[in-house]
Amino acid sequence: MFGTSGIRGTVGDDVTGALALSVGRAVASDGYDRVVVGRDARESGAVLVDAVTAGLRECGATVLEAGVAPTPTVARAVPREDADAGIVVTASHNPAPDNGFKLWTATGKAFDPEQCDAIASRIERDEYELQPWTEQGSSQRLEGAVDRHAAELADAVSLDDPPSVVVDVGNGTGGITARVLADLGCDVITLNGQQDGSFPGRPSEPTRETLTALSSVVGSTDAQLGIAHDGDADRMLAVDDTGTFVPKDVLFALFARDTASEGDVVAAPVGTSMSVDDALAAVGASVTRTPVGDVFVANRATQSDVVFGGEPSGAWIWPTETLCPDGPLAACKLVELVADRGPLSSLVESVETYPIRRTSVAVEEKDAAMARVRDRVRERYDDVETLDGVSITVDDGWILLRASGTEPVVRATAEARTESRAEQLAADAVAILENATEANP
CATH class of the missing domain: 3.40.120.10 (Alpha-D-Glucose-1,6-Bisphosphate, subunit A, domain 3)
Incomplete structure (x- = not known):
């Protein structure tokens, strides 16, 4: 259920x-x-x-x-x-x-x-x-729940030089973001600001493909960034000052690096890019992995060593503020980061990214197949975790094999520091799955 x-x-x-x-x-x-x-x-x-x-x-x-x-x-x-x-x-x-x-x-x-x-x-x-x-x-x-939230958002950031921002509310409930940023002195353009649960302006989920209007407006104006929410505003994604969509793992790395310092820990689900690990290592912080789902990130964020947590889907948690993914808070934090550190496009360029390959293999008996996968990868690899699916770490990359919760497939993800190695790890992942799903394993 x-x-x-x-x-x-x-x-x-x-x-x-x-x-x-x-x-x-x-x-x-x-x-x-x-x-x-x-x-x-x-x-x-x-x-x-x-x-x-x-x-x-x-x-x-x-x-x-x-x-x-x-x-x-x-x-x-x-x-x-x-x-x-x-x-x-x-x-x-x-x-x-x-x-x-x-x-x-x-x-x-x-x-x-x-x-x-x-x-x-x-x-x-x-x-x-x-x-x-x-x-x-x-x-x-x-009475006053939205007003109280708005006041808490304004208190959470400080903008000495407020940038110009385009906020794509997506016809959902995230208009609070435009309101607070305007109150903080930002020049704000709002897209799809009228609440309408049929989502006439764009699909509710903000993605690279659904945010073309936001990208166009930011790219054709002097706006310094664009913000987008989903229907209930627990998610936040962004485009930079050139109108280019900010990759989700890069946005995660930027938030994590800005929040954490020496000895701090950031909670991230399995399947999060090495970009986040590397960004945190540069400031002496580290990543702790959780199962997929913002509730698991929030659970880990209740522990005192975790200063930030998130999911690349656009759910970001600052535990000293709230344990709920708060899209408007994330928007304000990103605007503050740009105001303090300069153009978002330059910040994005400062995060090293790596090739990721994703594919799926049709599987009728997912539980049985994943049990066989767990047995076989332990025979072949030294660093194997079964926190959520099967995670395999190698010197220059990783593989994640995880059964879909809604479809008869197992999803394979591989990331490495070079294109050729990513291709090789992805091929290894598919081979593992195909071997595990043979009629007579």
Whole structure:
């Protein structure tokens, strides 16, 4: 039921009012008595919020209604309001027909897998603590959540010479970024600023391919960078002052290098480029690997040695600010970096990058195939990790073999310091998979 970032699916098929009611009932029945609820701009969210709120109240919980707001706004509100949990009705970067639910703990961190399993188990067993009419919960409007978030963003950065910025909101909830940057003195141009859950301006997920309009505007004006969010604004990606998309691993390396210092640790999922390791090594810091999923990065970021964490998908976490990926915070941090250090294109050039190869192999029995992969690579390689999939480290590169969570394939990724070596490692990865998927291994 729960993926790496909550529940998502097509409205009316996978995601229904009945499911929303069950989620609300299960959260309240599991002991979360005071819950902040918000949603992204999708019209289907209005019905789903009504249903999840009804489920919470049926089982005695008090609901604080945040309305339409960025996911990090809701996550930040949970500890601030002394709530036990938060629920955001959102499908994040998924297309318009989808919706879903993200759950947040009292610390503003996403529910971990065990907490999600507890909620899913209640739903599957239809096991709820329904209350009599005299003990059902109440609801109240949570005023000022976005304003409080905006104030926290402004306090998190300092801009002596505010640059000009183009912000592509993507018709989602990330308009707070344009507002805060303007208040900080930036000259701001906004694209796709009207909230519209059908995402008419561009697809909700910001990628090199979907940000052509942003690239064009930045490249044809005197803007010094461009910022883009997904539908619920937990993600942030960028284009530089020439209008060129900033590679995700490079953006990770820039944030990590700017945040960390001697002895610090940065949390990154398996499959993150060596560019991040090298950038941190230059300042005496290091990387600790986690399974894929921002919740695992956030879990590691709760430990005192971690000063930053992220996923190259565009989810960035500064644990001293919040344990939720906060796209508007990342935007403000990047603008501050450009204001302090100069053109983003020059900063990008300062990060050394390496060739990466990605492919997939169709596999019917993924679990069995990955078990065979684990056995065989241990016979061949010395440095093997099974934190999430199978990671193989060699002197000049690495291989990651990881089963897809949604498709009957195993994905192979290889990175090396030269093109020829990357090709060789990618070929080795495919050979390992093909050997492991033979009919009679």
